Amino acid sequence: MPSDALDVAGLTVRHRDVLAVDGLDLRIGQGETVALLGPNGAGKSSTVSAVLGLVRPAAGRVRVLGRAPADAVRAGCVGAMLQHGGLPGEARVGEVVHLVRRSYPDPWPLDDLVATTGIGGLLGRPVDALSGGQRQRVMLALALAGQPPLLLLDEATSAMDVEGRCAFWATMRDLAARGTTVVFATHHLEEADAVADRVVVLAGGRVVADGSSAAVRSAVAGRSVRLTADRVPDDVPGVTAGTRRGGVVTLATTDVEATLRGLLDAGVPLTDLEVRGASLEDAVLSLTTGAAR
Numbered sequence: 001m002p003s004d005a006l007d008v009a010g011l012t013v014r015h016r017d018v019l020a021v022d023g024l025d026l027r028i029g030q031g032e033t034v035a036l037l038g039p040n041g042a043g044k045s046s047t048v049s050a051v052l053g054l055v056r057p058a059a060g061r062v063r064v065l066g067r068a069p070a071d072a073v074r075a076g077c078v079g080a081m082l083q084h085g086g087l088p089g090e091a092r093v094g095e096v097v098h099l100v101r102r103s104y105p106d107p108w109p110l111d112d113l114v115a116t117t118g119i120g121g122l123l124g125r126p127v128d129a130l131s132g133g134q135r136q137r138v139m140l141a142l143a144l145a146g147q148p149p150l151l152l153l154d155e156a157t158s159a160m161d162v163e164g165r166c167a168f169w170a171t172m173r174d175l176a177a178r179g180t181t182v183v184f185a186t187h188h189l190e191e192a193d194a195v196a197d198r199v200v201v202l203a204g205g206r207v208v209a210d211g212s213s214a215a216v217r218s219a220v221a222g223r224s225v226r227l228t229a230d231r232v233p234d235d236v237p238g239v240t241a242g243t244r245r246g247g248v249v250t251l252a253t254t255d256v257e258a259t260l261r262g263l264l265d266a267g268v269p270l271t272d273l274e275v276r277g278a279s280l281e282d283a284v285l286s287l288t289t290g291a292a293r
């Protein structure tokens with residue numbers, strides 16, 4: 001059994017003259033929940049397409065659970081929800097789910113699949129009559145139909161309402177807890193922050209940050225240190241700006257550790273100390289601005 005769900009080395013994807021993915025290295029272990037983040041055109045969908053064997057890389061290597069992408073897909077190892085995934089318009093949802101389940105040797109039990117994805121009320125409806133969010137729920141059911149060990153989700157919740165999103169991510173957490181590897185591309189950074197145990201930030205087809213959400217957030221400048229203090233010296237290391245409201249001092253800093261050390265060295269007690277990091281959105285913006293071609 002390979003230890004990696006995904007092993008991507010030097011992946012380069014070109015769409016005619018556009019370099020979409022530029023020598024990308026990425027290893028994802030089994031059971032990880034990983035968010036792919038980055039601005040429009042960063043190469044997230046192209047990476048997902050290469051992992052599914054839908055585009056042929058110009059260079060590099062992709063292994064999915066130790067297999068070539070097409071073999072992994074054929075073996076039912078990968079479930080995917082893509083941005084432009086098609087469904088037969090006139091067929092009823094129940095028929096499509098039935099057909100897809102039948103194509104797998106060990107499909108997800110129907111009742112549980114229907115309940116998990118919340119499509120019970122949709123089975124008799126023609127696919128064409130679904131709303132965007134309902135359609136995404138059906139796509140999820142199809143992606144899960146073969147009980148795949150690896151799920152790839154590209155903007156999977158873009159059309160869902162708040163309730164649908166909450167239910168969707170609760171399902172993902174359950175699947176992750178059962179050992180499913182979940183890799184999702186999203187622009188909803190709060191989802192990534194809440195769900196992913198690792199975030200990979202792409203820009204210009206390259207990885208510009210890779211780590212826990214907390215680690216990626218802390219890698220950017222713009223953190224602040226807040227404390228209650230009567231006096232703070234002017235020359236605390238790392239501090240770029242300071243404000244005072246009553247007894248509460250807020251210091252913007254590029255180096256939290258140096259700032260805290262400086263305060264302690266100056267004999268300032270760290271009363272009511274709060275250190276605030278940049279949001280994941282701040283971090284992704286800062287990491288990707290100027291990084292894309």
Ligand SMILES: Nc1ncnc2c1ncn2[C@@H]1O[C@H](COP(=O)(O)OP(=O)(O)OP(=O)(O)O)[C@@H](O)[C@H]1O
Pocket residue numbers: 015016018019020021038039040041042043044045046047
């Ligand atoms: N079929 C295609 N033909 C030509 N260029 C393409 C094609 N698909 C993607 N591209 C280009 O490749 C680059 C990467 O696109 P990709 O869709 O992988 O980015 P993304 O990070 O998924 O973006 P988004 O967040 O907008 O979905 C972009 O410059 C895009 O215009």
